[in-house]
Amino acid sequence: MQAKPTLEGLPTELLIIILSQIPDLDTLKSIVLSSPVCHRVYLTIRSELLHKLLKEQYGVILDLSEAITAIRSKGLLLEHYEEQAIAVLDNWRRRGEIRQSSSTLTARVAQPDGLEEIIKLLHFHKKLHFFLEDYTINVPRPSWMDPAQWEQELPIRMSDTEKRRFMRALCRLQTHANILGPPEETPWPPEDPPSPDLRWSRIGNSFENEQAYRLFFGAMPPWEYQEMGCVWSYLMTKYDPVIKKISTDLRDAMKDAPGQFFWDVLGDECPPPAVIDTVEDLKNIPGYTKNLTSLGPDFLYRVLHATKIPQRNMVIGNLTTGNRPFIGIGLVIWDDRYPFTEPADRHDVRNFEQFWSTLSPIDQPNMGWRELGLIPHTSEQQLEDALFEENEQNLEEKEWSWGYALWDEARLNEWKAPLVRDLSLLSGRVNAHLFLPTAP
Numbered sequence: 362m363q364a365k366p367t368l369e370g371l372p373t374e375l376l377i378i379i380l381s382q383i384p385d386l387d388t389l390k391s392i393v394l395s396s397p398v399c400h401r402v403y404l405t406i407r408s409e410l411l412h413k414l415l416k417e418q419y420g421v422i423l424d425l426s427e428a429i430t431a432i433r434s435k436g437l438l439l440e441h442y443e444e445q446a447i448a449v450l451d452n453w454r455r456r457g458e459i460r461q462s463s464s465t466l467t468a469r470v471a472q473p474d475g476l477e478e479i480i481k482l483l484h485f486h487k488k489l490h491f492f493l494e495d496y497t498i499n500v501p502r503p504s505w506m507d508p509a510q511w512e513q514e515l516p517i518r519m520s521d522t523e524k525r526r527f528m529r530a531l532c533r534l535q536t537h538a539n540i541l542g543p544p545e546e547t548p549w550p551p552e553d554p555p556s557p558d559l560r561w562s563r564i565g566n567s568f569e570n571e572q573a574y575r576l577f578f579g580a581m582p583p584w585e586y587q588e589m590g591c592v593w594s595y596l597m598t599k600y601d602p603v604i605k606k607i608s609t610d611l612r613d614a615m616k617d618a619p620g621q622f623f624w625d626v627l628g629d630e631c632p633p634p635a636v637i638d639t640v641e642d643l644k645n646i647p648g649y650t651k652n653l654t655s656l657g658p659d660f661l662y663r664v665l666h667a668t669k670i671p672q673r674n675m676v677i678g679n680l681t682t683g684n685r686p687f688i689g690i691g692l693v694i695w696d697d698r699y700p701f702t703e704p705a706d707r708h709d710v711r712n713f714e715q716f717w718s719t720l721s722p723i724d725q726p727n728m729g730w731r732e733l734g735l736i737p738h739t740s741e742q743q744l745e746d747a748l749f750e751e752n753e754q755n756l757e758e759k760e761w762s763w764g765y766a767l768w769d770e771a772r773l774n775e776w777k778a779p780l781v782r783d784l785s786l787l788s789g790r791v792n793a794h795l796f797l798p799t800a801p
Contacts, residue, residue: 369398376402380410386483389414411479418486422524425482426456426471427532428489432481434539439573446540450576453536457704488662489531493524496595503763505779514776522722526767529585529723530592531658537589538657541573545656546679579702583748584726584734587756587766594761596661597654600676603664604650607673608643615640630670633678649680700745712740713747728773729765732780736787751786 368376380403383389389410393403403410419425430453437446452459460471473479497516502508519527578586611623611632618626621639637646654661656679664675701709710716717725726734733756738747756765765778773780 368392368396373402377406380406381413383414385418386414386480386487408476408479411476411483412473415473415479415482415486418483418490421521423489423528423532424456425473426453427529427536428482428485429471429473429478431532431535431539432478432485434536437540438544439540443573447573447576450536450540450573450580454576454580454703485659488659489528491662492531492596492658493519493527495599496527496592499598500595500764501598501762503776503778504759506776520769520772523767523769523772525723526588526727527592530588530767533581533585533589534593534596535657535659537577538655538660541577542655542657543652545660546681575702579700580705582701582705582708582726582744584730584766587730587734587761590757590761591764591766593654594757595764596658597650599661599665600650600653601647603672603676604646607676608646610669610673611643612640633674635677635680637677637680646676646680652680709744711743713744715740722769727766727768728770729760729768729778729780733760733765733782736782736784749782749786752783755783755786 368379371379376399380389380392380399383392389403393400415425419428430449434446434449436442437449439446456471473482497519500515500517502511506514614630615621615623615626620626621641623638624631624634636649637643653664653676660675660679664672667675700706708716714731733752734749735747736749760766765773765780768776768778
């Protein structure tokens with residue numbers, strides 16, 4: 362009887378073809394580690410193979426420089442590594458200009474720097490894809506839509522442009538967390554708990570740097586910041602079931618306990634010392650969701666994939682990171698975000714909507730932002746003069762949750778999204794009479 366063919370028995374040329382058709386890093390790793398022959402062949406083509414896989418996975422869904430910036434900014438917290446962090450942000454800001462040049466910096470900014478960075482980017486893509494797929498299933502229902510109708514919409518089949526907006530926002534949230542957000546904390550060991558004063562000293566130690574904020578927020582047009590807000594709002598919702606489970610588990614563990622403090626009862630399974638020390642404190646955890654979300658998508662991914670005790674310790678140990686929403690301290694003041702810097706300044710022109718019509722869909726705002734982020738304007742006004750800054754709080758409270766800045770015009774029309782400006786908010790603006798409708 363003829364023996365069944367195996368991978369080890371195939372010619373090297375065929376094995377190379379098979380390995381080059383594998384669609385993701387996990388599958389490739391499984392095959393390569395399962396066979397010494399496959400492993401030897403893989404080593405001969407590793408660089409070419411991983412680079413091909415990287416290009417296929419990111420494809421047209423994301424500008425690779427966004428992911429590269431998120432990877433390279435890891436560990437470059439501004440207050441400790443100011444020069445390096447600003448250099449990374451400056452390269453990100455000038456990515457378009459650098460691509461058009463013939464300098465050696467082009468390859469440095471737009472392409473991964475060796476195999477190690479390729480592998481990091483492949484792992485990062487796995488996390489991005491996880492959140493993208495989850496969003497299509499779990500995006501919160503818009504308030505005006507009937508629950509039964511919304512069930513029929515899920516999972517949402519996002520267009521390439523909608524995916525690009527979402528992925529770009531995820532990358533930027535990670536970059537912000539790495540450079541401008543709070544540092545991830547390592548919990549104190551149970552045998553050496555901190556004093557209350559020391560514990561609270563870790564909260565909200567903000568480092569403000571106008572140049573860095575301008576390099577980040579000023580370099581993006583305002584609708585891209587709103588895209589980030591929509592994704593930020595979604596990431597916050599992912600902590601809700603985690604917090605609920607942690608609270609339930611700790612209440613169950615403390616039921617009928619002789620003491621009230623976790624460290625008196627739970628022994629080795631005691632959560633790290635933080636601002637949550639008793640069952641009574643558990644009701645306060647939801648108030649720290651913004652703190653946790655400030656740590657970025659990578660931290661949330663690790664939380665969601667951790668087992669029970671490590672997950673609980675990661676969450677409770679990082680409640681004291683301080684409330685630093687992704688917009689950063691100081692940016693609640695409109696003037697701190699402007700004027701635009703390159704490349705966002707190209708949008709601050711007269712007849713900006715005509716200019717937008719010459720751009721690709723990913724480089725112009727969606728209909729949702731045009732309707733809610735702008736006031737009535739003329740072609741003679743520049744973009745900054747037409748921004749509806751008075752409406753920003755409403756956008757955060759009402760529109761981010763359903764992703765108003767992410768969806769294509771066709772989808773917004775299909776959903777009959779009520780994109781209505783509240784122009785009464787303009788009443789306090791100088792020359793408000795120029796914008797407010799008048800009775801016929």
